[in-house]
Amino acid sequence: MRPIDDSRDFIPVRIAVLTVSDSRSLAEDRSGDVLAARIEAAGHVVACRRILPDERAEIAALLRDWSRDAEVDVVITTGGTGLTGRDVTVEAHRDVYEKEIEAFGTVFTHVSMAKIGTSAVQSRATGGVANGTYMFALPGSPGACKDAWDEILAYQLDYRHRPCNFVEILPRLTEHQRRK
Template structure:
């Protein structure tokens, strides 16, 4: 860490599930608790079914909302027929953060061994907003937050972090 001041960011949490409710959304609760413990703000929270168009529409709404800097979804990243979160995210991305999935796999390998190969966690950027799709288990959410996101979403983290380049994410859309 450096002597930089902490910069709280606004994070929306999306749980993708055909069966979860707010009463039993352990993964969403895990993310909300960690976001708040880190000093960030939960800008919005929602549960949606595994429907690609519906997920992509909500991601686009949040990307258009100046009150949301980051979207983290949980669920729907596996290999079954109903797992469409990754496809919905990619429908929205302008740029994919390829290394996010790779680093998540490395972190997961240390915890669950070769079962990590079944995750399709992904990250990207759209309209100046970061988007991350995590698996639907609380353990995977803990691993992604504790090992990757808590650091990359902290302006004080060196040598670099996602927060410091946020003002430049949409520079291609500005007039010269």
């Protein structure tokens, strides 16, 4: 049961989508399309959308830029979370995180196990926070993006979700920077 409290107003968040791929263009970006469609269908805003190659420094630089952009509340990347030599998205995310949301990867693995069995161990999905911005790294398959959005992010990015959600604590992510 995932309770939605209808007495609370929905609060849309602004989400940037990054596809990490050495070979895809926006026209061929099925995973990015899945995420953008779900984000908009949920009532949120796709703030930006880009594709970058599997280059750790480039990915980290864009994550830092988006984390400092007042028009971006959440960043979702797709691709580069596997085990091959070119899969560097997780490392780029961790270069930027101030805090890692360890349970995100655990919950994603649990969701994936129900769909793909033990093949779920090959994913290194991760989540974290930097500069008051949530960041999530998802695998590059459309199915994995659907699963992560439908089973986790759709609820955690909905202010009405109870007992708690990411949106209600979003204003507090930078409270340590305001203290004197």
